[in-house]
Amino acid sequence: MTEIMIPIGIVGGMGLIAGVILSLATIIFHKPVDEKEEALRDALPGINCGACGFSGCDGYAKAMAEGTAGATNCTPGGASTRQALSEILGVEVGDVQKVAAFVRCNGTCEFTNSKMDYAGTTTCYGANQLFGGPQECRFGCMGFGDCEAVCEYDALHIVDGVAKVDPDKCVGCLKCITACPKNLIKMLPAENTSIVACSNQDKGGGVRKICDVGCITCNRCVKTCPQKAIKIENNVAVIDPELCINCGDCIEICPQNCILKMPAKEKIPS
Incomplete structure (x- = not known):
């Protein structure tokens, strides 16, 4: 009996000592709740x-x-x-403006063409490995839906070959931005501004041949903007949302109809 009780006592004593040490450590290292x-x-x-x-x-x-x-x-x-x-x-x-993911491409099946009969993997990442995808525009949306697959909020769907975001459902998780191999998606204001829905960086003549709604860098929007909010970067017109007043002048003068007007809404007071 003694042979059994001694080990039990030793183990129990060790447990008691360990408990005391843990209790003291908890007191010593306790961090006050913020x-x-x-x-x-x-x-x-x-x-x-x-x-x-x-x-x-x-x-x-x-x-x-x-x-x-x-x-x-x-x-x-x-x-x-x-x-x-x-x-x-x-x-x-102060005032806060709603932002949401925006796909900078409007080259639907109606406005652009394919350069090959693609029969490979049906993912944007996979298709992009083969000559930049099946579309004529190597900068445009391929429409296989890698971004749609990662969106957990039903905010993004493929419509007529191009990804479209519902800004009212978008929570800004950025997963679609990471999933797009073309880097077409950016977080932009979802209201009170205009956005160029094109990412093609080719020169104007080349863009016109492959897409009916691609930016051809004609500079008309740049010249007509009363706020000087538009500039050409990498052969694409870019609008500064901080300067844009959403007047719509650039939309009216754009020969390619590649500028979209976001809804005009009052800023949300916080």
């Missing part, structure tokens, strides 16, 4: 999409509590979340 950080975390939607630029909602809440991030980074939460965060932080955020 009530502001917890309140900020509770106000966030908790989807951990990373659109805020941090590792997740915990990381964003910590950054706000430490004063290294503002209250406007959470796109999925919308105006109500921004309002709650600003109240906890004790700041006035």
Whole structure:
């Protein structure tokens, strides 16, 4: 009996000592709860999409509590979340403009052609490995839907051969941007601006031969813009949303109809 009790006593004593050590470590290394950080975390939607630029909602809440991030980074939460965060932080955020993913290509099946009868893998990544894809435009959307496959919010679908984003459903998770091998998708204002729906960097004559709605760098939009918000970069017109007043002058003068006007809405107060 003694032979059994001695090992049991030794093991029990070791367990007791370990428990005491753990208890002391918990007291010594205890970190006080940051009530502001917890309140900020509770106000966030908790989807951990990373659109805020941090590792997740915990990381964003910590950054706000430490004063290294503002209250406007959470796109999925919308105006109500921004309002709650600003109240906890004790700041006035001001006006916030909605942003969403935008596919900078409008070359649907009606406006562009294929250069080959493609029978390979039905993914954009795979097709892009073969001469830049089956479309005549090597910069355009291939329409196989890699971006649609990764979107968890039903915000993106292939329509007539081109990916289209529903800005009302887009939460800004950035997954579609990562999935696109052509780098066609960018986060842009979803209202109160105009956007050039083209990414072709070829010269004008070459673009006109392969796409009816491609930017030909005619400079008409640049010259007509009253705000000087448009410039040519890499043979494509680019609109600065900070300067654009959404007047529509560039849309009316564009011979290729490659500029789209976003809805005019009042900015969301935060």
